[in-house]
Amino acid sequence: LPHIRELNVDTLLILSGDHLYHMDYRDFIDRHYKSGADVTVSVIPCEAKPASEFGLLKTDESGRIIEFKEKPRGDELLAMQVDTTKLGLDADEAARRPFLASMGIYVFKYDRLEQLLAQDERWVDFGREIIPTAIKVGHVQAHMFDGYWEDIGTIGSFHRANLDLTSKIPKFNLFDAEAPVYTRARYLPPSKIEDTQIDDSIISDGCIINGAKITNSVVGLRSRISKGVQLEASYMMGADYFQTLEDMRNDVNDGIPRVGIGVGTIVRRAIIDKNARIGSRARLINEAGLTEAMSDDKSYYIRDGVIIIPKNAI
Numbered sequence: 001l002p003h004i005r006e007l008n009v010d011t012l013l014i015l016s017g018d019h020l021y022h023m024d025y026r027d028f029i030d031r032h033y034k035s036g037a038d039v040t041v042s043v044i045p046c047e048a049k050p051a052s053e054f055g056l057l058k059t060d061e062s063g064r065i066i067e068f069k070e071k072p073r074g075d076e077l078l079a080m081q082v083d084t085t086k087l088g089l090d091a092d093e094a095a096r097r098p099f100l101a102s103m104g105i106y107v108f109k110y111d112r113l114e115q116l117l118a119q120d121e122r123w124v125d126f127g128r129e130i131i132p133t134a135i136k137v138g139h140v141q142a143h144m145f146d147g148y149w150e151d152i153g154t155i156g157s158f159h160r161a162n163l164d165l166t167s168k169i170p171k172f173n174l175f176d177a178e179a180p181v182y183t184r185a186r187y188l189p190p191s192k193i194e195d196t197q198i199d200d201s202i203i204s205d206g207c208i209i210n211g212a213k214i215t216n217s218v219v220g221l222r223s224r225i226s227k228g229v230q231l232e233a234s235y236m237m238g239a240d241y242f243q244t245l246e247d248m249r250n251d252v253n254d255g256i257p258r259v260g261i262g263v264g265t266i267v268r269r270a271i272i273d274k275n276a277r278i279g280s281r282a283r284l285i286n287e288a289g290l291t292e293a294m295s296d297d298k299s300y301y302i303r304d305g306v307i308i309i310p311k312n313a314i
Contacts, residue, residue, distance in 0.1 A: 001114065009110050014126070016104040020161050020172055021149040022179050028143050029107055037141035038112040039134045041065060042105040044145050045084045045097035048077075054101035054151075055127040056080040057142065065140040068102070070127045087144045100142065102127060103149060112138060148172050156304030159271055162218050162235045166200045188221060195227075204238060224260030226280070231261070234270040241275075251277075256314055270307035277314045284309070 004012065011032070013025060023042070032040035043057060058067040058080065072080055084094040106126065116130050116137075123129040134140050148171045152158040164170050174181045188206035195211045203209070204221040211227035220238025225231065239259050243251075248258045261267065262280035270284055278284070284300070284307050293302040301308040 001117070004110070005114075012108045012110050012113060014106045014108065018151065018153040019104065019149060020152050021103075021145075022147055022172070022176065023105075023145060024179075028105075028145075031143045032107040032141065035063065035141045036139065037064075037107075038109050038138035039131070039140045040107040040143050041131065041140060042103040042145050043100045043142045044103055044149050045087070045089060045093070046099050046101045047097050048099065051080070051099040051101060052077050055104075055131070057100050057102060058082050059100070059142045061086070063142050065135050065142050068132050068135055070132075088146070102131070103145060104151075106131075107143075154304060155271070155306050155308065159235065159269075159304070159306045163216060163233060166202055166216050166218060168200070186221065196225075206242070207238070220274070224258065226261060226263045226265075228264040229261050230266045230268075232266075232268045234267050234272065236261070236267075236270075236272040237274045239275050267307075269305065270309065272309040273311040273313070275312045276309045278309065 011029065013029065028040065028042055041057070046054065052071055052073055055068060055070045056072060056077070057065050057069075059082070060066050067080075069076060069080055081098040082100055084097060084100065085091060087100075089097065104127065112134070116134055117123065119133060120129070131140070150157060150161045150172070152161050161172070165172065165174065186205065191203050191205060191207035191209065193203070193207070193209045196209050197213045199215045201214050201216060202218045203214075204219060204223070206222040207219055207225070209219070209223070209225045212225045212229040212231065214225070214231045216233045217231050218235045219225070219231070220236055222239040222242055223236050224239075225236075243259055251258045257277040257279040259275055259277055261278045262282070264281040265278055266283050266285055267278070268285045272278070286302060286305065286307055289305070290302050291305050295301070298310070299313045301310070
């Protein structure tokens, strides 16, 4: 607050760092100003199955939020159903998505935020503490968003969102001419791909891929993938650096794999973090179908059924 206070702002837009979506914030802020709200919460219609994982709310005819419950279950969840046709959905869509979930994105009148935070210094969470109190003591409005939005705060959702980018028509469009997605320029060479079969995948800059089969996967920058590798439904994040020939000779002398994936290895439904070293003829396939697991040496984990190779792991 001391840092923000110095800027003399009257309106504060608060965003979440673990969501994937396209939104024009101008529409959101315009709605906030026109309604005269103290707080405006961006909401999205959702189905019953994921609804219990979010903060759910109800509005009156004017869009004012009159009730909010954080991650309700059972009868509490059923009681939070609303008629989403009033927010612009057709009858079929409204029946499929009868809940309004908070997206964790807010616009505040700055002075009202200070007043709310001053009520209890132990408060740490918007969904559990700030928003319910704001509804009781002030004017809180809902802003309806009906585009693609994914909360990628879990391993399963992070894996799904990244792999969806490889589908024929992805839900999140990296190539939207109206709102293109940019990355930090790294000035890497183009990828070199030899004798490799690639289906429904994304290959980043600076990769060297030789004699592999890659399906429904995202391959990050500077990745090295050797002959006979099968990479399926996986996100390989790549490497922070290129190894020199001397580095690779030293790895051989030290008895460790070079950075990347070695000859004949099979990887299925995995997230491979940066600079990982996976040797030859390994099988990372979760054959037992485990949901949660961890190796004794912490070289791999399984979360939500997805294999995770940590950064710099061997």
